[in-house]
Amino acid sequence: xxxxxxxxxxxxxxxxxxxxxxxxxxxxxxxxxxxxxxxxxxxxxxxxxxxxxxxxxxxxxxxxxxxxxxxxxxxxxxxxxxxxxxxxxxxxxxxxxxxxxxxxxxxxxxxxxxxxxxxxxxxxxxxxxxxxxxxxxxxxxxxxxxxxxxxxxxxxxxxxxxxxxxxxxxxxxxxxxxxxxxxxxxxxxxxxxxxxxxxxxxxxxxxxxxxxxxxxxxxxxxxxxxxxxxxxxxxxxxxxxxxxxxxxxxxxxxxxxxxxxxxxxxxxxxxxxxxxxxxxxxxxxxxxxxxxxxxxxxxxxxxxxxxxxxxxxxxxxxxxxxxxxxxxxxxxxxxxxxxxxxxxxxxxxxxxxxxxxxxxxxxxxxxxxxxxxxxxxxxxxxxxxxxxxxxxxxxxxxxxxxxxxxxxxxxxxxxxxxxxxxxxxxxxxxxxxxxxxxxxxxxxxxxxxxxxxxxxxxxxxxxxxxxxxxxxxxxxxxxxxxxxxxxxxxxxxxxxxxxxxxxxxxxxxxxxxxxxxxxxxxxxxxxxxxxxxxxxxxx
Numbered sequence: 001x002x003x004x005x006x007x008x009x010x011x012x013x014x015x016x017x018x019x020x021x022x023x024x025x026x027x028x029x030x031x032x033x034x035x036x037x038x039x040x041x042x043x044x045x046x047x048x049x050x051x052x053x054x055x056x057x058x059x060x061x062x063x064x065x066x067x068x069x070x071x072x073x074x075x076x077x078x079x080x081x082x083x084x085x086x087x088x089x090x091x092x093x094x095x096x097x098x099x100x101x102x103x104x105x106x107x108x109x110x111x112x113x114x115x116x117x118x119x120x121x122x123x124x125x126x127x128x129x130x131x132x133x134x135x136x137x138x139x140x141x142x143x144x145x146x147x148x149x150x151x152x153x154x155x156x157x158x159x160x161x162x163x164x165x166x167x168x169x170x171x172x173x174x175x176x177x178x179x180x181x182x183x184x185x186x187x188x189x190x191x192x193x194x195x196x197x198x199x200x201x202x203x204x205x206x207x208x209x210x211x212x213x214x215x216x217x218x219x220x221x222x223x224x225x226x227x228x229x230x231x232x233x234x235x236x237x238x239x240x241x242x243x244x245x246x247x248x249x250x251x252x253x254x255x256x257x258x259x260x261x262x263x264x265x266x267x268x269x270x271x272x273x274x275x276x277x278x279x280x281x282x283x284x285x286x287x288x289x290x291x292x293x294x295x296x297x298x299x300x301x302x303x304x305x306x307x308x309x310x311x312x313x314x315x316x317x318x319x320x321x322x323x324x325x326x327x328x329x330x331x332x333x334x335x336x337x338x339x340x341x342x343x344x345x346x347x348x349x350x351x352x353x354x355x356x357x358x359x360x361x362x363x364x365x366x367x368x369x370x371x372x373x374x375x376x377x378x379x380x381x382x383x384x385x386x387x388x389x390x391x392x393x394x395x396x397x398x399x400x401x402x403x404x405x406x407x408x409x410x411x412x413x414x415x416x417x418x419x420x421x422x423x424x425x426x427x428x429x430x431x432x433x434x435x436x437x438x439x440x441x442x443x444x445x446x447x448x449x450x451x452x453x454x455x456x457x458x459x460x461x462x463x464x465x466x467x468x469x470x471x472x473x474x475x476x477x478x479x480x481x482x483x484x485x486x487x488x489x490x491x492x493x494x495x496x497x498x499x500x501x502x503x504x505x506x507x508x509x510x511x512x513x514x515x516x517x518x519x520x521x522x523x524x525x526x527x528x529x530x531x532x533x534x535x536x537x538x539x
Contacts, residue, residue: 020167021098021431024085025150030162034087035431037099046089046100053091053100058082058433061424063415068334069199075187076156077201077420080428083156088433098431105217106447108230117444120392121451123235123247131251134235137227138385139269142173144226151178152429153291155188168292172226174276176219180382181277181290183211183428192287201420201428203378206329206413208346209398210439211427212391217446218430219388233448236392239367240316245302245386253386254300262301262373270385273298278380298383299373310361310369318351318363323401325354333417341401345394364394396450399443403453412437 024035036055039047046053060079076083091100094112103112126134146169154166170178183202186195202211216234224232237247247253254268264271275298277290325341333340335348336356343349343356347365350358361369367390368375375384412423414437420428423437443449 020084020152020429021149022147024098024431025165025167027163027165030084030159030165033085033162035081035085035098036087036089039099039101041101046091047095051092052095053089055087056090058086058088058426060426061422063422063424065419065422066205066332066334066416068332069187069196069419071187071189071196074189075199077183077428080201080420080426081431081433085431088431091432096432102221105221106445116447118231118233118448119451119454120233120396120448121235123237123252123389125451126235128251133229135252135269137223137229137232138173141223141226142171142273144172145169146172146175149175151175151292152182153289155289170276170292172222174292176215176222177275177380177382178277178290178292179215179429181280181379184378185280185289186284188287188289190287193285194287195284197284199419200378203346204335204348205418205421206333206342206423207417207421207425207427207436208342209395210412210436213395213398213439213443213446214427214430214434216388216391216395217448234388234392236396236450237386237389238393238452239313239390240319242313244313245371247386247389248300248302253389256301261304262299263297264300270298273383275299275374275380275383278374278377278383280377280379300375300384300386301372302370303372305369305372305376308360310366313370314351314363314366319397321351321354322363323397323404326405328401328407328411329413329417331356333413333421345397345401363397364390395443396453399450399453402440402442407440409437409440412440 021035021037023029023037029035034055036045038045039050039052041047041052042049044050045055048054058081060082072078081088089098089100091097094104094107096102096104103109106115106117108114108116123131123134150167151170151174152166153168156162158164159166180202184200186197187199188195202208202215220232220234223234224230245253249255250265250267254264254270257263257265257271274294274296276292276295278295279290283290322341322344325339325344327340329342330337330340335343337343337349338356339354340349340356344351344354345363347362347368348358349356349362350360351362351366368378368381371384371386373384375381375386375390381387409423413421414423416422421436423440424435426433426435439446
């Protein structure tokens, strides 16, 4: 209990750095469109006096985007974040955050000058204590209402251009659920049912991998702050060639309920979780945004999915085929892209031929479909904590491709990608602002690594971890068994010696003769008997 109390105390001290910052969700800020909160260290906007950053105009490049979205000025996400804010903090050096209070990814310390590399590990290789800690952290972020940021529940027009703010309080975990919903939702064109579906600011285009990389980094960042555990990393699930959901156990992400196969086992803490922003069709029909209210229990029914869309969990061969594709993206840079690494890994390019617009889902998308529940809806998929494990592994495949082909950030498409996906476009809906091409770089440059991409000795050490833990648990019992066995052996010997001394007369010799076995043939033969049967002549 004292650990939970300590964590709760830390929550009161640690700020968060996501969007929408609560300090920027007021009528005054929305009307001025200036989101430049003060840094607590010196009390000035963006920590300007301390040289951490300054409040600057937001510059949005005017590069053309693709034809998939033929509108302009209808969606709040266009030219992010100009609809809401045209001035934000721009941080200097290794500082980051909506008020420059934080450190860039990979840097730590009060002055953000401590460079440190973290390692994301296979969840199946974590120790029992590490698995318990991970599940506890997930539940903590799910149950803790964010003190520092809120989520949008209405359009800027519905807010009457900021005069009537529409925001909701949610947990730290659910801020990320909302972010994934908001970035991938349909565009509202006005009125019930009047939506544009062929738009997504984080999927179906080049920004898919950089966007989710930043998303996981921020999520990891917030968990560290919430728990005070700066060594925490999101583990990954290496699902290649798996025969089923081997993380779906009550020890990890939750087994199947014996009463309803679409629900989680009562033995899992995740069985009490509720979802939000999961009813995309309903929002579209009503022409509204998700209102961030609870929408029922977390659902998952792995393996009982549509086999015409996904046959099975992806294989090692399919991952290797994707990695063999040298072009990051091709053609229209959407779901139709052929021989595109991004499109094939995302799951819309055939995982055996690379041809786009595949009727079957592969790799990343296949795993979402396989889970057959909350994970299977793009907008609501982050409700399932398996999302983190899955996308951490997808990110590791992206990392393999980057290391194999070593592209320059300038190689990322700078124009004509679907809206929101050009290299210099700001990622929706992040504050602080991030650009896609800035995350078209190795994870090592961002301060993290994957354990299975380490050298052979380090991989072996990690894979041996669970077995060493079992031995560690067993050694006291083995020691006790050894001591008991030794005592028993000494006792038997002592008893025999005592008996010999006490009863070692004719009677003992008599009983020895009784129990002696007759010798049918001599143990050592004479020379005449053995001369034809030695090792050399027996052949």
